[in-house]
Amino acid sequence: MPELPEVETVVRELKPLLEGGVFGRVILHDVRSLKGEPPGCLECLEGEVVERLFRRGKYICFGLGGGGHFTVHLGMTGKLLHRLEEKDGKHLRVEFLFEGGRGLYFVDTRIFGRLKVWAVGEPLLPGLGVEPLHWRTVFNALKGKRSIRAVKTVIMDQHVLAGVGNIYADESLFRSRIHPETPLDSVAVDALKTLSLEIPRVLKRSIRNKGTTVSDYRTPDASSGRNQFELKVYGRSGEGCLSCGTEILRIVVNGRGTHFCPSCQPRGKGRKK
C-alpha cells in the first residue's frame, strides 16, 4: 500500500515528465474515484500548466499555473502510470492527456484512491501533520502529547505525522523495540527518541529502494520497489524474528493488522518508570 516512500518515488519519477506540461483532455471513467466531489470537477484542469509536482504526506500534489492545486491519494491500490499495459485497462479510472501527446493514467483496483481539485487560495490539505523525515520534527510532534492512545495509533495518525502507514509503523516500532500497544504517554523519553530516529531512517531507506511492493504498488513505469526485502516484521507473522528467532505475532491495533516480536518488543519495555 502506498505510504510516504511509495508516493515520494512516484513524484520523483513523474516530476521530470510532467512539470511544465499542460493538461489536455481529462477522461473520467469512474466517478467513484472523486469520492463525492462534483463529477465535472476535473474539467477545470484542462489548459492548466503543471507548475510544480510535489508530495505532502501520502498525497501527490500538482501546483497549477492558475494558483489552484490538484491532489491524488492512491489509497490502497492506486497507481499513476505513464505507460498503460493491457491488464490495467480493467481498472483504469481516469485518463489525463497532456498537450504534446503524453498520457497519465490513474489505475485503481479497489477505488480507495481519491482525486480532488483545490480552488485558488483554498488551504491545501488542512490539518495534515508534519513531514516525518527528520528526527527532530518527529520528536517534537510526539513528545508534547499527553495521550493514552497506543503509540502505533499515534504515529499512523495523519494529523500527527503525515505519511506513516501500517508497514512503516510496524517496521519502525520493531527497530525501536517498542510494543505497538504501549500508551504514548507511557513511552520513556529515550524510547521516544529512538522511535523518532527510526521513523525517518525506515522511510528514507525505503525511498532509496523505490518503495515496498507487497501487492499492488508500482512506480509510474509499472516496475516494483525493492524495499519488501528489508522488512523485519510486516507480513512475517508465524515466521521467526530475524533478530532473536521468536515467532512474530499478529494482533489488531486501531483496526490494522500489526506485526511484532514479543521478545524484542515486550510490553513494558522502554516504559516510563
Place this chain on the structure above:
DNA sequence: CCTTAGTCCTGCATGC
C-alpha cells in the same frame, strides 16, 4: 478527548 464499528471496493484464499 477517546474508542469502536461501519462504509467504500475487489481480488484472493478458504471451505464444502
Place this chain on the structure above:
DNA sequence: TGCATGCAGGACTAAG
C-alpha cells in the same frame, strides 16, 4: 468446478 464467505485496509463518518 463453482459458489458462498470472509478478509485486507486508508480515510472518513457516526455513534457511544
